Amino acid sequence: MDKLIITAALTGAETTREDNPNLPLTPDEIAGAAVEACRAGASIIHLHVRDREGKPTQCGEVFGEVMEKIKARCSAILQVSTGGAVGMSAAERSTPLQLSPEMATLTTGTVNFGDEVFSNPRPLVEELAGIMQKRGVKPEVEVFDAGMIDSALRLVKKGLLQEPLHFDFVMGVPGGIAADIRNLVFLAESLPADSTWTVAGIGRHELPLGTAGILMGGHVRVGFEDNIYYEKGVPAESNAQLVERIVRVAEIHQRAVASPDEARQILGLAGR
Ligand code: KMH
Ligand code: ZN
Numbered sequence: 001m002d003k004l005i006i007t008a009a010l011t012g013a014e015t016t017r018e019d020n021p022n023l024p025l026t027p028d029e030i031a032g033a034a035v036e037a038c039r040a041g042a043s044i045i046h047l048h049v050r051d052r053e054g055k056p057t058q059c060g061e062v063f064g065e066v067m068e069k070i071k072a073r074c075s076a077i078l079q080v081s082t083g084g085a086v087g088m089s090a091a092e093r094s095t096p097l098q099l100s101p102e103m104a105t106l107t108t109g110t111v112n113f114g115d116e117v118f119s120n121p122r123p124l125v126e127e128l129a130g131i132m133q134k135r136g137v138k139p140e141v142e143v144f145d146a147g148m149i150d151s152a153l154r155l156v157k158k159g160l161l162q163e164p165l166h167f168d169f170v171m172g173v174p175g176g177i178a179a180d181i182r183n184l185v186f187l188a189e190s191l192p193a194d195s196t197w198t199v200a201g202i203g204r205h206e207l208p209l210g211t212a213g214i215l216m217g218g219h220v221r222v223g224f225e226d227n228i229y230y231e232k233g234v235p236a237e238s239n240a241q242l243v244e245r246i247v248r249v250a251e252i253h254q255r256a257v258a259s260p261d262e263a264r265q266i267l268g269l270a271g272r
Pocket of ligand 2: 009012013046048081083225
């Protein structure tokens with residue numbers, strides 16, 4: 001089994017300070033949280049950024065500032081969001097790709113997202129995939145529902161994605177696939193054999209699905225984008241605290257945790 005890649009999704013686009021007062025929002029806070037998460041065992045930092053009012057933005061300057069601040073202090077793989085926030089335009093969503101990050105997310109289908117719709121029509125998905133291909137950015141295919149795997153495989157046939165693919169199963173968004181182990185097994189078994197995958201369980205599903213991911217040979221995402229609690233009714237103190245806990249789970253199950261460079265080897269990023 002490969003070493004475990006832990007992704008820290010630090011901020012997201014939906015979580016607020018009212019949800020958890022420890023949410024990192026400014027470039028310094030996000031960079032600080034990334035460095036702490038990396039020290040705790042995360043090898044990928046999934047990045048969203050906020051404007052001065054704390055609202056989600058895809059502004060290239062803000063992403064650039066955060067990325068430079070992280071790179072100065074740790075070697076984590078930086079993965080920018082092209083999902084942004086519900087309702088953002090194609091131009092906004094693609095902006096951080098201009099920074100040629102090592103990785104970026106690519107959601108391959110539309111899904112209900114609570115009371116809203118996270119819209120990913122095929123032309124938009126193909127445009128984002130094409131930019132990633134041109135810039136040598138490794139996509140992480142975000143799977144909010146099972147059909148998004150099939151859509152990703154169609155992009156492979158069109159030459160817009162290259163195998164081996166890396167997937168993130170985001171499970172438990174109201175409107176997407178339910179966060180249970182039967183579904184996780186189904187999703188993992190639906191992938192081409194040479195794929196890698198990670199699981200992001202939303203809310204209280206983060207820990208049990210992360211544990212299942214560790215046992216199944218997958219990888220795990222934790223962080224305030226997906227879950228704000230350490231336990232029922234107790235807000236997490238930091239993203240690093242959630243990373244530390246999943247590291248402990250991995251240790252209990254004797255699954256070694258990957259360093260950023262080991263994660264680069266596993267994901268085929270080394271030497272790209
Ligand atoms: N904020 C969600 C609507 C991604 O990062 O690519 C989309 C999202 C996925 O967070
Ligand atoms: Zn995200």
